[in-house]
Amino acid sequence: MTTLAVKRNEMAFCPGCSHGMVLERLSEAFDRMNLAPTDVCIVTDIGCVGISDRYLDCHTFHGLHGRSITYAEGIKRARPELTVVVLIGDGGCGIGTAHLVHAARRGIDINVIVFNNFNFGMTGGQHSSTTPVCAQTPTTPAGATDYPFDVCQTVGANGASYVGRFTAFDKDLPDRMEAALRAPGFSLLDTWELCVAYYAERNRLNRKTLTTLSDEMDLPLGELECRRRPQPPSLAVTATGNAVTKTAEPSIALSWAERTEFCVAGSAGQRILSAVGVIGRIAVAGGLYAAQSDDFPITVRRGHSVSNLILSRKAIVYTGVDRTDLLLVLTEDGVRRVKSWQALSTDTLVLAEASLNLPATGARIERIDRKTAEKLVGKTSAALALLSYAIVRGGWLDEDRFRTAAEFGVRGKYRDENLKAIDAGIGLARAGFELET
Numbered sequence: 001m002t003t004l005a006v007k008r009n010e011m012a013f014c015p016g017c018s019h020g021m022v023l024e025r026l027s028e029a030f031d032r033m034n035l036a037p038t039d040v041c042i043v044t045d046i047g048c049v050g051i052s053d054r055y056l057d058c059h060t061f062h063g064l065h066g067r068s069i070t071y072a073e074g075i076k077r078a079r080p081e082l083t084v085v086v087l088i089g090d091g092g093c094g095i096g097t098a099h100l101v102h103a104a105r106r107g108i109d110i111n112v113i114v115f116n117n118f119n120f121g122m123t124g125g126q127h128s129s130t131t132p133v134c135a136q137t138p139t140t141p142a143g144a145t146d147y148p149f150d151v152c153q154t155v156g157a158n159g160a161s162y163v164g165r166f167t168a169f170d171k172d173l174p175d176r177m178e179a180a181l182r183a184p185g186f187s188l189l190d191t192w193e194l195c196v197a198y199y200a201e202r203n204r205l206n207r208k209t210l211t212t213l214s215d216e217m218d219l220p221l222g223e224l225e226c227r228r229r230p231q232p233p234s235l236a237v238t239a240t241g242n243a244v245t246k247t248a249e250p251s252i253a254l255s256w257a258e259r260t261e262f263c264v265a266g267s268a269g270q271r272i273l274s275a276v277g278v279i280g281r282i283a284v285a286g287g288l289y290a291a292q293s294d295d296f297p298i299t300v301r302r303g304h305s306v307s308n309l310i311l312s313r314k315a316i317v318y319t320g321v322d323r324t325d326l327l328l329v330l331t332e333d334g335v336r337r338v339k340s341w342q343a344l345s346t347d348t349l350v351l352a353e354a355s356l357n358l359p360a361t362g363a364r365i366e367r368i369d370r371k372t373a374e375k376l377v378g379k380t381s382a383a384l385a386l387l388s389y390a391i392v393r394g395g396w397l398d399e400d401r402f403r404t405a406a407e408f409g410v411r412g413k414y415r416d417e418n419l420k421a422i423d424a425g426i427g428l429a430r431a432g433f434e435l436e437t
């Protein structure tokens with residue numbers, strides 16, 4: 001069952017903040033629907049509500065301010081079987097208004113819960129797009145001059161299938177949440193709350209005056225009418241086409257013991273991300289599951305380049321890298337970027353360029369010579385050659401299976417170059433490196 005991971009009073013929200021209460025109601029709705037943790041993905045926006053994901057036992061995703069809708073839409077399109085719920089504040093709704101409107105217009109089956117406390121709580125109570133007219137906030141000391149943004153009417157007029165406005169104190173909130181979660185298409189619940197640290201005190205807002213505010217602002221509470229639209233024919237086609245297309249049977253079935261986590265750490269320009277991607281695609285062509293996550297500075301062409309690859313014969317539900325089975329380190333940038341040297345276990349195989357000084361670690365260390373690989377295949381293909389070396393050296397694939405899988409899995413304009421690098425790596429695994437002692 002998907003339940004709260006902690007009690008409300010253990011959450012980091014200010015005592016009296018409505019966020020914890022709304023999370024409890026949401027958890028209740030999940031429980032009623034018998035949703036397992038792996039059935040649900042929570043996508044959180046920025047703001048105090050952004051820390052909510054740590055309190056729910058399920059898939060979670062946290063991203064940039066106002067962009068949570070876009071992540072949720074992508075997740076839903078990739079994994080249509082998931083119940084995807086966005087937790088966003090009123091601040092995020094203002095920043096990401098266009099995303100809200102167009103997700104509703106496209107009828108994407110995600111559920112948005114707006115934690116609407118009429119101000120930017122996390123950053124000091126500044127007014128937001130839903131702040132009521134005349135309200136006092138640090139940025140509207142003489143009272144807000146604008147009428148609030150009607151989130152419900154906006155998405156309701158643009159294709160949402162279920163829209164409602166409630167308060168965090170409504171007893172039937174779990175029922176409303178369940179109705180929203182069950183409704184096909186885009187749903188949104190504008191949930192009015194108290195930010196006790198800033199907005200509520202300044203504006204004498206409490207659970208009773210929330211209702212008065214609804215009348216004053218002419219923003220009715222309850223389920224609201226949507227301008228329902230029939231599903232467009234193109235959407236029906238997309239739904240079928242996207243529904244986890246079954247890939248062709250792999251032409252070679254790779255046997256793989258268990259989930260394995262690789263990390264390649266080096267510098268920009270070494271095509272580390274590409275190398276890891278090539279190996280991931282070979283694994284997928286061989287019937288395995290693969291998940292890649294990358295780390296590089298925003299300036300891209302300078303500094304570290306690190307890529308993690310998880311390979312498994314079972315679906316990869318959790319894509320975090322907790323235990324590294326293989327760490328391939330090519331440069332000083334890579335050494336610096338790997339933070340977990342001390343935490344590496346004795347089961348981890350570290351293959352490190354011979355010239356590098358490494359921090360203390362309990363992992364098993366073997367040295368490699370990057371220059372040997374560079375001489376064989378050039379600087380930009382050496383990472384793939386060395387990763388191929390590592391895969392054979394570590395015993396994850398034997399030469400023949402690896403070569404055959406590479407023939408099926410390596411595609412695109414760099415196919416010949418990549419196959420040559422893989423071949424060179426396999427050759428190095430057989431011959432070994434001649435290292436100076």
Ligand code: SF4
Nearest residue numbers: 014017048121195196
């Ligand atoms: S600042 Fe406001 S929204 Fe943030 S936790 Fe405190 S009461 Fe809640």
Ligand SMILES: [Mg+2]
Nearest residue numbers: 089090119121
């Ligand atoms: Mg807010």
